[in-house]
Amino acid sequence: SCSxxxxxxxxxxxxVKRVALILAxxxxxxxxxIHEASAILVHLSRAGxxxxxxxxxxxxxxxxxxxxxxxxxxxxxxxHESARIARGDVSDLAKLNVADFDVLIIPxxxxxxxxxxxxxxxxxxxxVKPQVEKIIKSFHQAGxxxxxxxxxPVLAAKAIxxxxxxxGHDCECEKWPNAGVAKSMEELGCKHxxxxxxxxxxxxxxxxxxxxxxxxxxxxxxxxxxxxxxVTEVLKLA
Numbered sequence: 282s283c284s285x286x287x288x289x290x291x292x293x294x295x296x297v298k299r300v301a302l303i304l305a306x307x308x309x310x311x312x313x314x315i316h317e318a319s320a321i322l323v324h325l326s327r328a329g330x331x332x333x334x335x336x337x338x339x340x341x342x343x344x345x346x347x348x349x350x351x352x353x354x355x356x357x358x359x360x361h362e363s364a365r366i367a368r369g370d371v372s373d374l375a376k377l378n379v380a381d382f383d384v385l386i387i388p389x390x391x392x393x394x395x396x397x398x399x400x401x402x403x404x405x406x407x408x409v410k411p412q413v414e415k416i417i418k419s420f421h422q423a424g425x426x427x428x429x430x431x432x433x434p435v436l437a438a439k440a441i442x443x444x445x446x447x448x449g450h451d452c453e454c455e456k457w458p459n460a461g462v463a464k465s466m467e468e469l470g471c472k473h474x475x476x477x478x479x480x481x482x483x484x485x486x487x488x489x490x491x492x493x494x495x496x497x498x499x500x501x502x503x504x505x506x507x508x509x510x511x512v513t514e515v516l517k518l519a
Contacts, residue, residue, distance in 0.1 A: 297331050298519050301382040303413070304336040304363035304371065305392025309495070310345035312359070314390030317430055317494050318366050320505045321388055324512035333382070336363035337412060338373045342395045342402075359396045374412055379419040383519040386512075389431020389494055400435045405465050409439045417441065426488040426518035428511050432462065434491045438471045445484035447476040449493030456498050479507045483514050490515040 302321065306312020325332050338360040346353045364371045387393065394401040398409045409417070417440035420427050429437055434446040450456075451463035451473060463473040474482040478497040483490050492511045494504050 295329070297329060298384055298516050299382045300325055300330045300332045300384045300386055301377055301379075302332055302334045303374065303377075303385070303387045303397070303416070304334055304359075304366055305387075305390060305396040306336070306341055306357070306359050307362040307365040308345070308347050308392075309390050310347055310350065311341060311343055311395060312362050312390055312392035313366060313388050314431060314495055315366060316501060316504065317388040317390065317508060320508040321386060321430075321512060323505075324509045325386075328512060328516055330384075330516065334363065334367040334371045335374045335377045336360040336367075336371050337396060337410065338375065339396070341392075342399075345391075359392070374416070377416055379416065379423055379425070382420075382425070384426050384428070384515055385417070385420045386428045386515065387430075387433045387436060389429070389433045389496075391432070393431070393433040393436060397433075398436055398439070400432070405468060407435070407439070409436050414440045421487065421489075424488065426490065426515045428490040428515035430492045430508060430511060431494040431496050432459075435462070435466065437487075437489055437491070438466050438469050441487055441489065443470055443472075444487045444489050445472040445474060445482060446489065446491045447474045447480075447482040447493060448491070449478070449496040450475045457496070458498065459496050462496070478503050479510065481507065481511045481514055483518075488518045490518070 400407040453460040
């Protein structure tokens with residue numbers, strides 16, 4: 282007869298999904314948005330996924346004093362800052378082996394636009410950091426699904442030309458103060474699809490799932506729920 286543990290896995294009949302989560306520091310203005318990362322980790326935990334967190338072992342481009350929202354002269358390391366979110370369990374991005382994972386997820390926060398790319402300083406003339414671009418392209422070429430939220434879809438816009446994404450809505454208003462990003466993505470050749478904060482867009486061809494998260498002035502629980510949909514949909518593609 283089977284042991285209880287074996288019976289549990291036999292009855293579930295599901296393979297554990299292995300997820301690589303890329304962090305870009307710690308804090309909305311110069312790193313990974315903490316609430317987004319935490320919500321994603323909660324939803325992945327509930328789904329029974331096995332997660333490993335990674336971050337570039339490089340100096341942060343722009344450190345911000347989050348109390349004042351102003352630049353700081355401090356020098357900080359992206360991986361060391363990311364360890365604050367990962368409770369110390371974070372690996373150098375250079376060690377990420379695509380073959381070891383089924384899914385790639387990248388939360389938002391200005392770190393995606395400063396430490397994973399230079400979108401924050403160059404706008405439409407930006408580029409994705411070579412190490413990050415190589416990983417995104419490798420997951421894509423291997424047919425493995427990718428999820429990004431908030432400002433992070435700008436990484437996909439460069440690494441996966443012609444992909445379909447959402448960063449929320451393309452008409453600026455109080456609820457959608459960053460709607461100009463959507464238009465910029467279309468100018469780069471992407472298809473932008475307007476979605477509300479609790480919704481996602483699934484680019485089935487490219488196995489890319491995106492959602493707006495804090496691109497929207499929404500309640501925290503609405504953002505949390507939208508990220509839950511993102512996690513559910515990207516795991517379905519794995």
